[in-house]
Amino acid sequence: MNWFKVPGVVYTQEPFIKKVVAGGKSLCLVGYNGEVFALASRCPHAQEDISRGWCKDGKLVCPIHRFSYDLQTGRGSPGQNDFIHTYPVKIKTNEIYVGFNTWKENLINLFK
Ligand code: FES
Numbered sequence: 509m510n511w512f513k514v515p516g517v518v519y520t521q522e523p524f525i526k527k528v529v530a531g532g533k534s535l536c537l538v539g540y541n542g543e544v545f546a547l548a549s550r551c552p553h554a555q556e557d558i559s560r561g562w563c564k565d566g567k568l569v570c571p572i573h574r575f576s577y578d579l580q581t582g583r584g585s586p587g588q589n590d591f592i593h594t595y596p597v598k599i600k601t602n603e604i605y606v607g608f609n610t611w612k613e614n615l616i617n618l619f620k
Contacts, residue, residue: 509596509613514604519544525568527559530606535595537604538568538579545579546595546606553590568592 512531524539527549534549536559551558551570560571567576567585576585582594596607609617 509607509609511598511605511607514546514606517604519599519602519604523563525559525561525563527557531608533606533608535606536568537606538563540566540579543579544597544599544604546597547577547579547582548593551575552584552592553588558592 510531514528514530514537517526517528517537520539521542522539526537528535528537536547536549538545538547540563547558547568549557549559551572553570553573553575556570556572558568558570561569563569564576566579568579569576575588577583577592582592584590598605598607
């Protein structure tokens with residue numbers, strides 16, 4: 509796994525939702541209940557910028573059609589039959605890092 513620092517964002521306990529770029533990927537970074545989550549920046553339903561949404565009950569809600577996604581797993585709410593990609597997050601001395609699989613790890617995961 510390769511870890512990339514999220515530039516311009518410092519960890520705090522405060523809730524937030526921000527669109528960021530780390531390691532060349534556009535992400536939606538969410539601070540919720542003191543934890544930080546990294547998700548794809550586009551809603552899988554119709555590609556809206558999901559960082560314009562809000563959090564409710566541990567889910568990120570898209571502002572357009574209100575589909576919602578679990579912050580931990582990325583799983584869509586019942587009936588949606590979809591998911592948003594999530595990425596692991598590490599906090600190191602108030603800096604936030606997001607992990608991306610290497611191409612070899614992605615290839616191995618394809619055959620699991
Ligand atoms: S674009 Fe997000 S719910 Fe439709």
